[in-house]
Amino acid sequence: MPEHGHGHGGNMTPEQQKAMIEQEMRLYEQMGKVKYKIAVMSGKGGVGKSTVAANLAEAFQKKGMVTGIMDVDIHGPNIPKLFGVEGKEVMIDNGKMVPVYSKNGIKVMSMGFLIETNDKPIIWRGPQKSGAIKQFMADVAWGDLDVLIIDNPPGTGDEPLTVLQTLPNVDAVVMVTTPNSISQEDVVKCVNMVKMLHIDKIGLVENMAYYVCPHCGEKSEIFGKSQGDEFASQMDIKFLDSLPLTEEVLKSTEDDSTVVDSYVQSELSEKFISIADKIEEEFL
Numbered sequence: 001m002p003e004h005g006h007g008h009g010g011n012m013t014p015e016q017q018k019a020m021i022e023q024e025m026r027l028y029e030q031m032g033k034v035k036y037k038i039a040v041m042s043g044k045g046g047v048g049k050s051t052v053a054a055n056l057a058e059a060f061q062k063k064g065m066v067t068g069i070m071d072v073d074i075h076g077p078n079i080p081k082l083f084g085v086e087g088k089e090v091m092i093d094n095g096k097m098v099p100v101y102s103k104n105g106i107k108v109m110s111m112g113f114l115i116e117t118n119d120k121p122i123i124w125r126g127p128q129k130s131g132a133i134k135q136f137m138a139d140v141a142w143g144d145l146d147v148l149i150i151d152n153p154p155g156t157g158d159e160p161l162t163v164l165q166t167l168p169n170v171d172a173v174v175m176v177t178t179p180n181s182i183s184q185e186d187v188v189k190c191v192n193m194v195k196m197l198h199i200d201k202i203g204l205v206e207n208m209a210y211y212v213c214p215h216c217g218e219k220s221e222i223f224g225k226s227q228g229d230e231f232a233s234q235m236d237i238k239f240l241d242s243l244p245l246t247e248e249v250l251k252s253t254e255d256d257s258t259v260v261d262s263y264v265q266s267e268l269s270e271k272f273i274s275i276a277d278k279i280e281e282e283f284l
Helices: 014-031 049-062 126-138 158-166 181-196 228-235 247-254 267-283
Strands: 034-042 067-071 091-093 096-098 107-110 145-151 172-177 202-212 238-245
Touching (some): 034 181, 049 202, 172 267, 181 228, 202 228
Parallel strands (some): 034 172, 067 145, 202 238
16 A cells, blocks of 8 residues: 555545644644754764754753753664663653653653664654654653754654654754765755755754864864864854864763763863853844
């Protein structure tokens, strides 16, 4: 049987139509309690998108904003590990899934909580993925939030498209890239997709822009020349900052934590706080 895209088809039974309308109403009700919605995206994998998303959530929470993070990277849900809540069970209350709280009070919801083992791949088709994402918006008890960070899968596939089309009012999109040109070509496609959906508040974070030697403090541009600023202005989007690849990133990941939480005094932690400030000033 052929599949019909995202389910607005005329082939639905009255019951299915009713269920879909009810879900939309729940979705608008739940998302209406969220003041600002920020989608974090990247053109390709391996650029540190989830690390940026997790640290931004931690930075907003530190600023005194009630923060949640929704991990819709269905094939690689890394967010639970970054907040030290891997393997936690999701409770159901009044028919809604209750987010898991990180130690600093960030509300976390991830596909990683709902799959049995971490090494079990999820083999889903587009409409199933879209359905799961809509459920995360409609049937999770997010409560009143100042900021909801949405960690998208890389690229321009079904999941990021569903998020951007389904979320009422995306307040900002943060694109994560690295200095190499392949990563940047993919970001251009992503930015174009976002602009086609009439979202113009887009910021760029250039991750792994340079490596800082932990012994002598010397900076090396190991992934190529840092040109995030130039690149952002070519695409007519806001340049937020260039981030170094430091030992703290690796250590905090190993410790199931974020840099902003574990290495408060570090240059990188300060940069994340300043990016959160910029996002608030420019977009929110």
